[in-house]
Amino acid sequence: MSAAVTPLAYDVARVRADFPILGTTVRGKRLAFLDTAASAQRPLAVIEAVDRYERSSHANVHRGVYELSQNATDAFEGARERVRRFLNASSIKEIVFTRGTTESINLVAQAWGRRLGPGDEILITWMEHHANIVPWQMLCERTGAVLKVAPIDQRGELDLEAFRALLSPRTKLAAFTQVSNALGTVLPIRAMIDAARAVGALTLLDGAQAVAHERVDVRALGCDFYVFSSHKLYGPTGLGVLWAREAVLREMPPWQGGGDMILTVSFAKTTYNDLPYRFEAGTPHISGAVGLAAAIDYLEALGIERVHAHEQGLLARATHALRAIAGLRIIGEAKEKAGVVSFTLEGVHPHDLGTILDDEGVAVRTGHHCAMPVMEFFDVPATARASFGCYTDDADLEQLVYALGRAREVFG
Ligand SMILES: Cc1ncc(COP(=O)(O)O)c(C=O)c1O
16 A cells, blocks of 8 residues: 555544543543443534634524525525535435434324324334334324334344344334444344335434444435434534435425424415425524534544544454453443443442442443333343543543442442
């Protein structure tokens, strides 16, 4: 390989310098932030883009003819185009801004789901976040449709054969996560999409834990819906995306009524706006969209593939180090995993563990991770979960291992 094409080494120290919060201390200790799966930290580029917008461009969008409103509209619609490019979607008509993954799934369940009736089926997996379970349960209650759940095994992998066997012409939608937030498992999404399409079912991919860690191309995937949250992608909270194929979106009735989603309103008849505005009632999260666009720019400048490789290295080293700790059980040992390690420590309740780790400056999530069926399957009340992002470094892992040693000491 010539010098010109040798990829530069991933400089995590430089990346960390972009995230002001990583320079703070917790209880006098260096912050080891290992909860990126819950919400990623924001780089300066995002903080500054939002700040710039708030200081110099804010007004309501799509409404005013004055310059400021046009600037805000340009910024907001520019963000939509940035998301389109990021996902390789065909058109900005397919990019609907929502409040997050949860709202995107609820939008599909309420608008698209209206067509379902008794005898129709929705297929999910045992690994789903509650956001990809409960909206379908509510839809089934309303329509008489039936929710089917594909099982997982002790490694935390999907039983693909069982998934295939549960598909039938009755299946109207298969909705599944790309990466499990509780286990880190990367699902065999291509095989799942192909199998669902073969029976005529639509597919919804929950990309909340994937979109910041691997490249997503919705056209290449061949799914019908793709959803994610800005805050897991180094962007602001309160904003998410629903991508749907235009033909699918066009067939869906609106779900929330109000300003912006209409063309004309009279008491006799209201007509609805074109895509994607038909699904965006009310004033949107404009600064959030500006921040998301900046976050995408930031991540793409780092290189998603390089971030992915960095996180896979961390995953391997963390798994190796944690396996060496007596009494530590890793929950979820799929062959293909993202940068997430869930575990329990014998004799220590995960919540107590979380408190001790916090004393050492280590921020990990403890609990059921909004995936109670996964906890039930592995017969644990909760786990501790360390998750990685572009800024995670080996010092974070060392601090985690040291803090786990302290927990062992405290609890004997
Ligand atoms: C896989 C998965 N789906 C959905 C969600 C819900 O995301 P939000 O709370 O941003 O709507 C999460 C959040 O943790 C998640 O990990």
